[in-house]
Each structure stands twice: as structure tokens, then as C-alpha cells.
Amino acid sequence: MLFLGIEFFRFLSIGFMNKWFVATLMACSFWINPFMECLGNPSPGINRGFMVPLEWNEKMDIPFFIDPELTGPDRLCMIFGSVIGDFSGLGEPATDVYSWQIISPSNVQLFNRTGGGTFQNISFSFGQIGNYSVSLSVRRGNTVIYNATKSLSVIQGPSLILQPDYLLCGRNTVSVSVLDSNTPNLDQYTFQWKNAQGAIVGTTNTLEVSREGTYSVSLFLNNESGGADCLINGSTFVGPPNDFKLNISKTLVCLGERITVTPDVPFLGDWSVLKEGATSRVDMGTSFSLNFNTDNELGGAGLYRVFFNVADEKHPDCASEREVLVEVKNGPKFQSNLLKNASDCEMENGAFQVTANSPLDILEIKELGSKIFDIDQNENMLFEGLKPGIYTLEGTYNGCTRSSIIIVPNDSPPATQRFQLEKIGESCTDTGKKLGEIKVVFLDGAFEGEFRLVNQRGSIVQSGTIPNLPSLELTVSGGNFALEIVDTSGCTLPEELVFTIPGKNFVSYSVPEEINVCETFEFIPFTTDSLLFSLTFPNGEVINKNAGEAFTLTEAGSYSLMGSSLLANPDRCPRKTDFNVSLFEPIVFEEKLASQDCAGNVVYEAELFGRNPNTVSIRWLNENGSIVGRGSQFFLPAFGRYFLEVQPLESGYCPSSIHEFFVETPVFFVDVAISAEMFCPNAPSATLSVQTDLNTGDRLEWIFTDLNGKQEILKGFENNKTAEVENEGSYEAVVYNDRGCELGRDLILLMHSADDPPTLESIYYICSETNFGETIDPGAYEAYEWYFEGNLVSQSPTFKPREVGDYEIIVTNALGCSFLGKFSAFQDCVFKYVFPTGMILSDEKRHFEIFVNDPVEEAKVWIHNKFGSLVFFCENYSVVPSVSFCNWNGNENGRNVPSGTYIVTLVYRSERFGLNEKVSKSLLILD
Template sequence: MLFLQKDWSEVFPIEKKSQEHTYKTTNETLIFGPDRICNYFGTVIGSFSGGGIPETDVYSWQITSPSGEVEFDRTGGFQAISFTFSDVGIYQVKLEILRGGISIGSELKEVELVPSPDILLEENNFLCAGESLDLVALNPESPEFEEYQFEWLDEDNNVIGDQNTISISTPGFFSVRFFLLDSEGNLECETTISTEVLDTGAFSILSDKSEICPTELISFSSDPPISGDWFFEKIGDPGKFFFTSGEEITINPNSALNGEGDYLVYFELTDPNNPNCKIETSRPFTFNPEPQIEFVSAESADGCSGTDGKLFIRALTPIDLLTVEGLGFSELDILEGEIVEIPNLKSGAYSIFGQLGNCFNTLTAIVPLNNPPDQLEFEIVDEIGETCTDEGKLEGSFTVKLENTGTNGGYRLFNERGALIIESSLPGTDEFTLTVPGGNYFFELFDESLCNLPQSEKIEIESLNLVSYTSPTFLSICDEFELTPQTSQNLEFTLTYPDGSEEIQQSGQSFTILEEGTYTLVGRIPGQSVICPVRREIQVEKVEPVTFEPVLISEDCFGNRTFEANIFGRDPATVDFFWFDENEDLVGTGQFLNPVSTGTYKLDVQPSNSTACSNDPIPFEVREPVLSVDISLTTTKLCEFGPEAIVNLETTFPDEVTDIRWRRFNEAGEIVELPQFNDLNEIQTREGGTYEVAVFRFIPGISVEECELGRATVQLDLTPDKVAFDIPSELTICERFELIPDTNQELDFFITSPSGSISEISTGESIVLDQTGVYTFLAFDQNSPTPFCPEQKEILVSRVQPVVYEPVLVEEFCDGSSLYSAELQNYSAEDVVFFWRDNTGNLLGQDQTLPITNPGSYFLEVQPAESTPCEISPIVFEIAEPVLSVDVSLTSEPFCPDASSALVTVQSDFEQITTIEWWFTDPDGNQRQLNDLTNEREISASLEGTYEVRVFNNIPCLLGREEILILRSQDEVRPDVDSVYQICPRLEIAPEINPGNFAGYEWYFEGQLVSTSPTYKPLQIGNFDLIVTSLEGCTYSASFETEEECELRVQFPTAITPQDNQKPFLIYTNYLVDELELWIFNQWGELIFHCKNDQLITEESTCLWDGTYRGEKIPNGAYSIRINLVNYEKNINKTQLGSLMVID
């Protein structure tokens, strides 16, 4: 069948099909769920499920409230639902099940929402020793109380009762399960509650301390932890007073208690179900006063080392322990008003510590020094109090004047509470000034021997008050900030900006802060110096406005949505969120919002701990949630041969639909899922049946789950009427045939060839058939609209294939003629016709073979014998001019005396040659074929004689032959060189070596080619090789080495015997000497022999002398020799002297 893509709505108009539901009733139960639901907490969720087959069925649920209002109405593929019940009374739950758009059953079920019983069991109950306790689960006045059943369990899950009330005599954990039974005995409204029965004797109070000072806090808690009432009672006062309720408390004794003393803290708890059993436990603690002591008098110490000084201290409160810092003195249990004497003291300032309980207090006391040494005498002068400045106050000061400037030692300054303020070495001047805050101080001086001289009187530095105001030390602003210092005084404020500019405002007025940086604020009362100004720094940081936008991040199927304030990576802890609903009411301050209404909301996000930025809130729309949509399905006709029927889907709120799923119910009621149509609003199909579509909403990243918005069905049936046309059912062709379908209607034909290609023609037009197989003709009415469906018919085409052939050379002959044959691949010879033609078109033959004697172009055409000619072109083939002979030549290398063979090479037109034969004839005339050298173009001739080559073509015909005579060379000439040569590289002196007359020369030094000249002058020390090529082409080699000799040398004997042929006077020179001249003198200086030679031969003797002078032997004795040596090339002259002994 043929499927085409086309807008068929123009051909087949869309028809609206309505759907009618037939409601059926059945005795089978369709709704499964409770008959009764208990409302214990205001609302309760009830769950129901339906029968049927969830994979195929559609469920239509409806729930009506006791008032008759439909509160739930949903249709979809959900077999189970959950509903929140809130109104006490009878609800109606209705379910209709549809399969393939047809109702297969419905049911109505009544569900009663029962109000919650009145639960009396408390979370905690109390049991007093020796008593029992009645635990009651429900108020007997509760609705339907008589129908409830009970089951009590102890902490080991043992059943201990089955009534509303149970008697308990031991503490522990207990639970009760109560429930109702429906008509079939199933549990309903099942609930379990628990309680802990506590033993009142097991309670206690825990605390972190048992004594407390005025500057400390104390905490109490109940054990076990439980909320109750807390009381305090001061021992000696009538009654106790209530403090607060809870599990634990922490108090400040100065504000919570009635002065110092001994106290009891009480924890009390009463069980309303057992008012006679009351928890009451207590714990004692003491609120100690701060110990108070005062200085009474002092007795001076006599001298620096004297220890007879005394202090007298009065206890203003009881004192548990009195000690002196740095001494071993201590006094216990001092009564109020008692005076304590502290004896054996050296002069100086002392810190006195008083302890009462765990509370402490200190003061400073002075032991004066009688008869102080002169070097410690001093005077306190110029006691100056604190003074005001423009921005605050200066500390006060006093001056110490020393009587003796040479004093070495130090000083100490104590405050009146005994704290050491300053300890330092003396500055080395006769007076110095100390700067201190306002207050009372004691001063003492000491020398290197630790002799202490205190100032007996207090040093009083007047203290000044500061103005009072508050201002932030740090500001984080966005755009600007109005700074208003807070004060109850009439102050003038000066604000210094980061750029140094100043602004003055009065109390209650504001400064505008725009820039970040460090600001300085000074508050003062103008025109007076009693109350000093206060200067404060304010660090201003400017923060960027928050970039934000509201984003919907979550939405479920019931309209619940979550919006997020997207702050683009900024830390949520650093910003504040403000969500406003459609009424401009603030409804959220977190990063996320779950709106409960619809309309235009707004979001504002501001930096935390900063002034608000001026950006406007961003509005966004919270739309009414779309929980369902209306669905409309329309279809075109369904035809057997197409076009495919179009099913079109339209919905309300199309933008809400994100997913679409289709399925089909066939006649057997089976469901066929159609995933290929997922998410399509329009589908095309060739299958009849009931089509169902379900639409869903799912937004990735937002939707919590896929929500069904609705579903609908439509019935699609086959239309029988078709267009009319005729074509043959079978047709045989050779290669192609033009066919015109027979019809009297105006049709469009879509023809599918066996290869699958589609052609389109209209009535009266032809189609070329050129493939073997079935052609499918699908015809459509050109008129629109039309009552006819397309018709489809087929033609089986048998096709005779063209002959696959080629001309093939069968045989060639040595006279140049050949025999050709037509080689067939897909036919036998009897089923075809042969046509051989020359280049003029003349028919030469119709047999399968054809002899050809002339070169040229020829044509072969082969057609099927029982078919019209196929549209083919004859095959052209060329007969080339035959090659009957070729030129052949032989060349040979010389057969050198030392060579084992000579290379013989044949030259010819090898493109024409198929076979090469080699033959050998020895000097005796014996001939043989060299079979192992067949088809070789080069051979090695190792024997003297005649070598012949014969060449053949592929027929094989002899095309040519050639001979060559090979004889071994008789040349005996070899290179003539010495084995060693003396040279002088630095003087560039060396012999010119001439090895002889050859055709080529190659001189190598240490393996590297250095020259190709006939002669060579070596100037390097080492080994040389010479390779020469003879005129016949043979190569010969020789080697020599060079030795360095750069001195002109001569050798001669040191003694001779005159006229002794065995011991003559001979002189030798080396190769550097070109000319030699010799003089021999007797002892009187007379020349007796002279020789000069400029034709010297290296290492051959010259200047032969027999030891005679003028024919007579010379007498025995010593003779002087002088030799001159000359080198012509480098113009070197050398003279050598020597002596010669003549012995006869």
C-alpha cells in the first residue's frame, strides 16, 4: 500500500463526530474505599480506588459534599484518588469507568465523615507512691462512643485492657488503640495514642552551682525534663513566690531574688487527671553578698627594712577569708564590724582581698614609712583633673617631684580597688608627670634595695562626664541613609565626611549618607566645659542592589505552586525577601513562596543589614491553575488505499498542554499504544477503530509530576466507495514501455515502481515502465470534495534484459590475422542474434565468431532473439596494425681478467615482446638454451663464447634475434704507486702520484672519495685507496699510505777506509731535498772533495767518493764536511756541518 504526505483536508473535508456515553450499572463493586472516615484533626484524607483495567480504562470521579456541592470532578487514567474531607456528614462518591469511550459501569457510594471523639488521655500522667491511677482514653460523651473498641498495651506490647478506662499501679509507657468496625468487620477510624506514667518520687532539680554572687547567673532544670512551675523561697521570709513555667530556668539574682541569703527553689507539677498526686521537689542554694571591707588606719614602718608597720581593716559584712596579696597573711571567719590587724608589714601599698562564700572584693591600703631616706623623698604636685577637648576629653595628670635627682629605682600606681595600674623605672629626672583617667590612686616609690615609700594620701583626679548619644559604628547602605543620632540631651553634632567636608546638625536632625568610607561624628554641648564631647567613627559600606527575579520552580497537579526568588548566585543569608499578594499584603519573607491565591503578586529583595535600595518590587502573575481542559477531536475519511485519515486534536488552554498520548481500541477491545504519535495535535492513520487521546502537563524542572488534563475518544470507520480505472494485470517488455491507464474520470495517478520510486501522471498521460516487478497505480479523484476514496491496482511487468556481451580475441596468427568471438554472459547463443560490422556499417557476419585479416575499427551488436530490440549501442573494438618484427641489440660489459662474469643486456621494444630466450655457443660450436635465464633482460656471462637472444610475442611468433661474442680481457696494465709516501702537509709538499694511463681514476682517503684526476698530490696523513678503470672498462685498485716528513734530511758515514769498495763514502737525502752540494776539507782547510747534484732521487745515494785526493789515499785523521741542502718548491736552504774519520 502507498502512503503519501498531503493536505487531504482539501480533498476530504473534516467531519465532526459526537460521542455518546451509555451508562451501565453492574452488581460488581466498582469503588473500593472506606464507608466511614474519622475527622480527628479538622481535615482528613480519604483514599478510594476503582475496578476495571487501569491500562485501558478511563475513570470519571465525582465527590459531592453533605451540602450538595460538587467538590471534586476529575476524569482521566487515575484508578485511585485521594480527597480531603472536612465537613461532618454524608458524602457521595461517584465513579464511572469508560473503555474505548464506552461506559462499562458506574457506582455511587456514600461515605460518612465522623467527627473526632474527645480524647482525654494526657501525654504525661503522674503516679504517687502506694496509689493507683485510672487512665481514660475517650470522653464517654463523644459521638458514637458506644461503637468504639479499645486495646491497651504496656511498654512491652502486652495487652492489658480492652475498655475505655484502665487502672495503672506502676510507672512506664502505655498506649491505647481505639477503632470502629464496619458492617463486614473491617477496622475503621483506627487511632493509637500514648502516654507516659511518671513516678513522682523520681523527680529532682539539677543546677550548675549551689552558691551565687551578685555578678553571676544560675540555672535550674527538671529531671526528667518536663514542663512545670518554678517557685523561690527565701529562708526566713514568709511563703514562696512564683517565678515562671517551663522545663528549665536561668536567673539573675539581682533582679529575680529578694536580696542575699539562703534560698529554696521549687519545681511543682499537678496532674489534672489525678489532682491528689502532686509533684513537688526543691533544692537549696545561697545568694552570697559581695564582701565589704574598709581601711581603718595604719601604723608606719620604722625604716626601709622595718617590718613593724600595721594595717587595720574593718569587715562591713561577714568575711570568710581575708588575705593580703604577696604575703602569707590570712584571717578566717571575720564577723561583720570586726577590725582585723595585719602586722609585720614593711612600708608600701598593699592589696587586701576579702572573700565571702565564692564572692570576692579588694581594696588598697598604705603602710607609711617613718624617716624615709633622702633619696626617696618626693612630693605629689599639680593634680589636674580631666579636661574637655573639641572631640572628647583629656585624661588627668599629676606630677612627682623628687628631692634627689640621683635616685635609682622605680614607682607603682594603684587604684583604690587594689589593682596595679602602673609599675615602671624612674625616668632619671627630678620630676615626671603621669597621665591617668579620673579616679582615686595611691603612689609609692622604691629604690634598688626595694625600700618602699608610699604617698599616704589619695591622689584624687577629677573625672568629667561625657555627652550621651547613640549612633551606629557600622552602616551598610544601598542608595542613601538618613543618619539621626539618638540622644536625650540638647547636643550639636558635627559629621566629617570621607572627603574631609563637615556638616553640623542639632539634636533630632539628620545627615544624608550617600558614599561609603569612614565618617567621624562628634556630639557636644556648646558653650561649656563640664560635659565633654564624644567622638565616634562610623564605617559606611555601600552594597549593590540585589538582582533578582521571581521564578516558578514547582507546580503539582492540584494547583499548588512554589516560586523562588532567583538572586543569581548571591548568598541568601545576605538578603531579605518580601513577597506581597494581590492585595499588597506581605505574605512571605523567605526565598520561596507558596501562593494561596491568584492575581498580581510582587517580589522585593533587599540587602540584609542595610538600608533599602530604591528598586521597585517586581510584579508577577499567579494565574488560576488549569487542572483540566476541554478536548475536541475531528477526523477526515478513512480510505483503504489512502489517504490516511487525519485525526485533529483541539483543546482549551492549549499552552498548558505539554504532552499528548494516543492509543487505539480495535474491534476486539484490545488496546494498541501509539507512541509514534506522542505530542502530535494531528495524526494520520490507516487503521480503523476507536482512537483515544490523553493530554498532560509536565514542565521539566517545575512540574512535580505529570498531570493529566483530560482525555477523549473518536470512532474511525472505513469508507467503501472508490474511483474507477483499468490497466492490464501483466505486461512483458524488453527495456521500457509507455502505458496510459484507461478511465473516464479526472484522476491523478501516483505510480510506485518496483524500486519504490513514485511518479505522478493525470488522466490521458503515459507512464514509462522500465523495471521488472509490480507497478502499483494509486488513483485519486481530482475533484474536491469527492465522495470517492482512492483505488489501487497493480501490473506485473516481465522484462527481457539486454544481452550482456563483449567481443573477445580468441586467436592470433603469425601472418597478422586474428579470430574474434562474441562472449555472452546472460544468454545462450541460440537465444540471441549477432551483428558484426566494419567501420562503414557493412555487415561482416552473424555467427558467434568472426575472422579478421585487416586492422581497423569493428562493431558488434547482440540482441535477444525473441524480443524487440533493446536500446543499446554496439560495442566498438579496434584491431591494431600487427607487429611482425622488432629490432634487437645486445650490449656487454668487459669480461675483465679478475671478473667472474660479464653483464649482457638486451635492448628492444618490450611492449611487443612476451618471451625472451637466451642461447649459448661455446668456442667448439656446441649450442644450448639457457632455460634458467628465460625472460631476463640482463644476464651474467661467465663463459667465453657466443651469446644469442631470441624474442617472441604472445602468439608466440619470433620477432627478432641477436648474437654477441664474449672474450676475457688480456690487459695486464695495473696502477703503479708506492706503498708509502712522505709528505709535509703544513708546507703543502707532497709528490704528484701518477699511477699510469687509464680511462678513469678514483682516489679515496680513509674511505672518502677525494679526487678523480689522473694524478694526485696527497696532503693528508693516513691510508689512501686508488681505483682505476681500464680502457676496456675493467677496474683495478691499489693502496698506499702517507707519512709526515717536514725536515730536509741527509745521511752520510762518519768513517771510511780509502779505496775500500765495501766502505765507500755515500750520501743519502730525503724527498724534500732537490739540490745537494758537498765540501770535504782536511785539517788545514784544504778542499779535498766537492760534489753538487740537482737530480736527486729519494733514498738513493749520491756523491760517491773513494777517499782519495788527486789519486792518492788521503792520510788517516779527521776531516770536516759541509753540506748545503735546497728545496726549490718552498725555497728552503739548509747547511749542515759534520766530520769524517779516515781509517786505513
């Protein structure tokens, strides 16, 4: 299965929602990056995290402003109980104010936030299947310039079946699928498979794999705008159970050269070759290594794939196979024909012809010292006027060289030079074989001169002088030879034909040249014959075993193995082979947790304590014994029981060492709930309490955001389930685990009681002579007490001061919160403002409006709801006395605001009286 995860992260600047993030991994060695992403692609043009610069019109010398636009996915796929959606409002983050709202399928408001540039883009975690509504309103200055709503469909993501690792067994292919074949709407998905080189190798749900390597896949649903919804990225590794590579002596050879192929791990396995264009392989037998002649055992020049297939005892039904490529080039082809013998030593009248059966770059006759260049195919070359003797022909073509010999006999050799040959073939001994023998008997008695013995390719096997002897004995291995005898006068007498010394074959068995073992190894030479093996250990000890029996190797050093036939009359000779044994120190390793992110993505690492990871084979296994990871890093596909196995490379002979470990499923979420006691306006503080499980979480953090959006962490309350606070604003309690991952949070908006302290001016002016003065209405309360100079003078809801002096008022609301207000009355006819404490939306005569008299010159008004969101704003820099202004009918964005208590804030100025005051009071809105 793909490596899927869920990550918590905090919403920028306000951090009040749990955010789950599904990340795409990257998979390593070999489950490189193996993470999955199930996010709708952001629409083009979203500049996440940066401010979009203004474009400038040079001709008009004015800036172009980018218009707001609500962009985001049309569909999201849910895989793990939630999925993140990213949305943007575009516009100008330096000047625009963004108001976002998200409504659930059950018509519940899930998200409602307003702010500046930090709210240009938002991310929200959707935890329920269904259709959502996402709305955006953008205000630039005092004007709402954009309103839009888009629909979002959150659907159930597909069932993923892609595994992190697949075994590639021998010549078989393996089917790799991403989705179950019964997945609904499977035909609506677009698939793209790539190999490790980035080439596209498939475009369907299932990929047939025949080559080892890492394969990545992307699948998605096409949306109406041509983008990709429900994008999923994943990767898997396909390879054999065993780690080894093949070493080849040459990858480019000439036809006729020998090739040796050896696995770097001394495995015993089956060899085969396949020529390009052929449909079936050629079986090359079973052995520890392959050595063959390209002329005799291949089908001519061409490109060949050499395969090595080895069984694995842990996966008996899955053989490991690897291959190497070798190119065999055509070399020179020619043939020679004797046309005429030489009459005698003195007559140079011998002749032969060479026919080029292929083009030749060079033809060289070494004994003549002649070279002919650029010979065409089928061209004939005549060589005549030749003395008797052996002539070596060497042709070169296509970078390859081939040689042969031709003999020009001597028809009239001197009597003193005549000879005959006695040929004795090779024979077996107890420890190997005895070489063959050539005995040259001079028919006229003792002879003095020289000899030259060459093989059929013209290479000199032996040469030298003959010091007046009646015979000459030469020891040679089996093969085809030519001999010439030269007397002291320079007369050459060759044996007229190539002759053969019969050879003997060695018994057949196979052992590796190097064996690397850990502590001990049961070594069995491979043979199909009935043989007796004698192994000489480094200390000189000799132990005999029959074929199929094991030698126990426990020490490093050089070993000698003698294999002899057990047949009564063997036709093959004993054979001795030397090999070397190296001992590996036991590998010390353990699994180590490398990282674990907030999504639950877990990475383990093989701790090798200083050993080079490139020298070992690493396997991560699940509890069923299946390979789920390779390499030093392991990206956990699921929580549960696992095993780590580490073996040295270039050795298949180490006892299995496995570490078992168990990964517990982490806690991703805890419930957090905040409650607050009544915050009376005259109370110095209020107590907040949080209900949560700190045994699961590691740390509790309190975050405060004031009414201006400034945020701070309340250091003094960390890990406290209660907090005594003094300021109005938003309070959040956030629970983290020991890795700093957020497990849950809750937010509460703490405001003073909806019945604010009485709205009073500090000074009221009266005119005693005319009885002119303002009637003071402090608001709607349960009880009122007006005091003048310390004496109770009234208990009415309103009061009109008539005497100059100091006053106090105590009001009490329905919740029992008492508020004290003070003011003074001075002799003057100065009045300030009047606005209602209540309004009825359906009554046009009872809407909101403000009156001021002559002393007030400027005024600004804000009305906030109980969540602190601004619902109405007004400003007037030229106030007309006794004329209403800042009239409001309770409408926001074309809709009436909900009933409830709101906060009215009035700022007014008077240069004449030196006033610059701010007042707030409650406004009760009824439908």
C-alpha cells in the first residue's frame, strides 16, 4: 500500500482549526518518497504565502489592481477521515479585507473569518463526505467589491492496494496495481506510470513489470477546468529477493574471445543467454560462474543478454535473476589454400592463396614480413615464390584479430633432415594429469639445427636448438600443432600436416574463487558427477567428502580442493582448484526511529554503528515475512510488527540475523473543550477552564488573540487546565504531543457581559437658567441608582441632571453584574450624542441612527457582533447638529444580521472643547 499520512498544522496567524495534511513521499531506496497526496490542485494564479505585486501602467501612470476571485478545488478525495482544501481570494492583500465562510452539508457554519492579507489564502480540513458551500466577500476600503460562492464536493477517496515492494521472480513478470479493480468509476481516473529514468511506461491502473527498479505512479480525476482533482502520487520497488550484481570480464568482445561472468555474491545458479531477436534462451548450465567461448557456444555476432538465476530458500517459489549485456563483434574471416609445394630447400617456388571471406583491414604474413591493407570481401591474394615452412596468417577487421597457419611442404628434403613423429597423448595421474609428448626421431641419426613448434593459430609453443641428437622430446598439452625443423644451412623441413596430441578432460565441478562467510559456512562444491573431494585447509589439514557432502569452513585463508572420479575406469582426470575464504565480523545493527511527523508518517533507519550501508543488504519485513522496504531508510506503510534483516553484500553465507520491533499506532486527536465563567464588565478577571486528557497529550498551551488580531502565547498558563485572564478577546487551548504535534484545540471568545457599563459622558453641561440639559439614558438594565454628591437622587432608567456637581450611577443587569459610572455636570449648554440601545429590524422607525449637537464636529461608528466581527462601519467628518447620521437598518451584505446583542463603539472629536473620546455600549437587535 502507499505510504499515506495525516499531518496536523496550525492555520496561519489565527490557528484555530485542526488541519490535516496528506504529504507526498519521496521514496528512497527502495520505496523512494512513497508518500501520497489527496488534494485538489490549487487553481492557476494562487500565490500562496506571498503578496501579489501591483502591476504598473506606465502610459496612465496609475497602478492596476488585481481583482478578487474565489478559486479552489471542485472535488476533494477523503482517504483518512479528513482532507485539506486550499482556497484563494486573489485580489490585493496589501489593501483588501477578506471574509470567508464555509457551510457544511447539513447547513452548519464551519468557518467564519475576516482579515487582511493573511486571509488571502486559507486552508480548511473537511471531515465529512458531502457538498459544501465556500463563500468569500472582499472589502477594499469601505466598499465591498466582491462576493462569490462556490460549491465543493468531498467524495470518498479510492481504495489503494499498491504495495511498497513487489518480488520479481525469475523470468516472470509481476502485475502492479494502484486501485482495486472493483473501484467505482475506475474508468474516470487518469493513470501515469514512470520508471526510475522518468520515462512513461504505463497509463492504466495495472502495470506489468519485467525489469527491476523503482516505479512511480500518479492518478487523478479531471475537473471541469482541465485541472486534476484527487491527485495521488505513489511509488513502489520491484526486484528479486536477493541483492547481487553480475561482473563480466568484457562487455564488448570479438567473435572467438572468451567471456567470464560472475555474481559478486558466490551464489550457485543457472545460466542462460538470449540473442537479440531470438525468442528462446540458450541454457548454459549450473555453476558459480560462467566461462564460455563466443565462437563455439553462441550463435554468431550480435547483442546478447546473459542471465543468472538463483533460488532463494526464504522464497522458494521466487528465484532471483539478473542480467548483463555483451556485444559480440564479427571479426576477420579468411581461408588459405596450398597451391604448390616447394621443390626443395633451394627452390623458392612454393605458393598458396588467401581468400578474404569478409572485408579485411590488414592481412599480415608474419614470416614474410608483408602487410596488405584494405582488402575487399571475396578478394583473392596469391603468394608465390615461397620456401618450405610454416606461415602464420593474421587478419584484422572491425578491431578484431584472427590468425591461422598454412604449411608449404618441402618435396625434396635432405636425407640428414628427414624425421618421423611419435605422438603420445595426455594421461591421468592421482593428482591431475600428465602432459602429452611429441618425440621427433631423425631417420639419418644425430641431427644439429633448430626447431619451431606452433599451435594451429600460429602461436609458438616451443622453439630452440637441437644439439646433434638422434631424437627430440617435447612435452605439450593436448591440442593441434605444426612442427618445422631447420638445419644449420637454413633448410626448412615442416611436418606436412597439422597433427593432434590427444588431450584429457578434468572432472567437472564448480566452486567460487572467493567465499565470504560470517563465523561458519557449510560449503558444498557443485557437480553432477560421482566425485570424491579432498579439501586442504589453511592449516594443512585434509578432509575428504563425497559429492553432495558439506565441508564446514570456520577460518579464513587459502584452500585447495581436489576432485577425483569415483568410477572404476574414469575418463576424466582429477582436478585441483584453489579458492580463498574471508571471514566477516558479525554485523551489529538495530532499528532506530529516524523521524515521525504529525501526520503519523514514520521513518525508521538501520543503525549500522559505523558500517558502510553500501556493503550490506538490508531488508525490512512485515509480520508475514514479506519484503516491505529495502535500504537503510524505511518508510512505515502501516503500524504494527516488523523485522529488520541485515546481511553483508558479496556473501550469501551468513546466519540470518533479524531484529523484531513493534510500532504502536499514535494518538492523532484528543477532545478539547473550553468553558468560561461570567465576565462582568467591572470584574478584574474571569476564569477559563479546559476539559481534555493530558495523559495522552504532552503539553497544554494557551493562546490569546486580542480584538485587534494581535496574538500571543500565555506563558504563565502552560499545562494549566484553568487560566485567570483579564482581557477581552479569543482564547484557545491547544494540546500537543511530545513531538510538538497538535492533537486538538478549542477556542472561546471572551467578552464582558453583553450589558456593558452604562454609556456616560464624563461631563454633561446644563443651563440652569433655561433648564436646558441632556436626558441621560445609560441603557437597559434591571436596576438603576443615581447619586449626586453621594446622595441617592433617582432610581429611574433615565436621569436629567439639574445641578452642577459630581454624579455616580450604579446599574445592575439581569445576570447580577453591577456597573459604576461617574460624570460631572457643568454650567454650559454642551451636548454630545444620542443613539439607541435597541433596534427592531422590521420597524423602520426603530433602526439605528445618531444625533449630536453643535459641539461635536467629527464622529466614527463601529458595530461588532459577539464574535468580534465588524458588521457596520460609518464615519462623518462634517457633523450637522441635530441631524441624524450613520443610519443603519441592520443589513450586512444584503442580509439582515441575526438577532442578539452587538457592541457599538463611537469615537467623536471636538476641537472647540478639546474632546477626543471613545465610547462603547450594547445594542440589542430584535427581528
